[in-house]
Amino acid sequence: MNDFARTLIFFGLILIGMGILAAFFSKIPMLGKLPGDIFIRRGSFTFYFPITTCVLLSLILTLVLTIFGKR
Template identity: 45%
Template sequence: MSPLEGLGKLLLLFGVILVVIGLILIFGAKIPYIGRLPGDIYIKKDNFTFYFPLATSIIISIILTLILSLLNRR
């Protein structure tokens, strides 16, 4: 495998990842419960709002780990 072939595969992988992220951003509001799971931290005071989607981040991380591990098998 030449260095350019490896670079081409890496660029294709980044392109696929960007497409998936773009689709999530476009259709993310229509996916139920994403960003509103129990375990997501939401604090609202007078003029201050803090939101950290902890549970959502963990679920997305697990899903991406499973997908990438399946794609990485040879």
């Protein structure tokens, strides 16, 4: 199998994993509604940017990778 095919398979698996995580995280009630998340609704326009949620998930992922990444 060439490198391009392996890369496509790798990114496909990453997308599947992200889809599973997105389905799981939608069940957590506070995730996405933390103080600091930007939510603007004006008429038919809605803008949502979960900055606090992104920072929190980034910190958790950094800690997990730091702990389990050093083997």
